[in-house]
Amino acid sequence: MMELYIANKNYSSWSMRPWLVLTAFELPFREVLLPFPKERGTGHFKQDVLAINPNGKVPVLVHDGLMVWDSLAICEYLAEQFPERQLWPAGRAQRARARALAAEMHSGFQALRNHCGMNIRADLAEVGQTLWAEQPDLRDDVARVCQIWSERPDPGGFLCGDFSIADAFYAPVVWRLKSYALPVNEDSQYYMQTMLQHPAMQAWEQAAKQEQDWVNYLEPYQSEPSSS
Ligand SMILES: N[C@@H](CCC(=O)N[C@@H](CS)C(=O)NCC(=O)O)C(=O)O
Incomplete structure (x- = not known):
């Protein structure tokens, strides 16, 4: 089973691309969501990503003993693996x-x-x-x-x-x-x-709308609503 490592759906635009391709073309995969930390450089996001991808970024696809990083490379890999699905147009x-x-x-x-x-x-x-x-x-x-x-x-x-x-x-x-x-x-x-x-x-x-996490460094224009 393919595994796709992504970050928060509310914020992670790069993660969204291969996830949409896998989902839209009904390719079976397991999603692994590694949430961004609240403050940059804290938490274990970086460490968790580095454990699978030395460039420290998501998305990452793990399939059949291979690790493919970068959204475009992942999509190209999928197109090559599943040519009958026509992930790129046929013409x-x-x-x-x-x-x-x-x-x-x-x-x-x-x-x-x-x-x-x-x-x-x-x-x-x-x-x-x-x-x-x-x-x-x-x-x-x-x-x-x-x-x-x-x-x-x-x-x-x-x-x-x-x-x-x-x-x-x-x-x-x-x-x-x-x-x-x-x-x-x-x-x-x-x-x-x-x-x-x-x-x-x-x-x-x-x-994305169900996610509760608030990532300060990705919210330059608004402050976190208070919980009370
Ligand atoms: N060009 C890369 C960009 C990947 C990227 O910047 N991912 C962000 C998440 S949207 C990331 O992992 N950032 C974490 C960091 O830079 O520490 C791709 O297409 O996959």
Whole structure:
């Protein structure tokens, strides 16, 4: 049985990608969730991850005596292991596009990442409004995302036809744009709805919203609600 090591579903955008792929394509796996510590550098998260992956990060896939780290490498490994499931699109043109889109997400969109950390349960619309007004690099990133989302082959569908690894790579952006209520064009709103209705996205969302952990260093815009 494959094992996928991830961190908190509310916060861990990299963990989300291979988890969605495994879930959406109904590949059997066991999830191992290693929660982030409340304060950076405390707790045993790092030590637990280092015990399986020397680079100290999740996600990590363990399968058949192999340890595969990095979300894109994990998805490529899965695509190779289960070719009949077509984790990448079957057609050459859409497959090439899907790979390019996943690579672009994997290596870019720094402003979106830096300013708008994924926080599924949060309503950060006010923060989003300020960021939108003050951060031109963020507006550029969102414009590029909207361009990509508007170029779908079927306006009612996924990025490259059926749901594929490319969509899993843009899934955390759907959450970032939603939590920070950043303005997007109509095509992109439609894509976001399509994604939010996908059963794998809904399963992740539900689990994320049930999490109680509050990770201070991933909450730069709000303080922990008091329990009393
Ligand atoms: N490029 C890597 C990034 C992995 C990554 O940064 N993971 C974060 C969790 S979302 C992590 O493990 N952070 C812990 C740390 O840096 O100590 C991937 O695609 O898997």
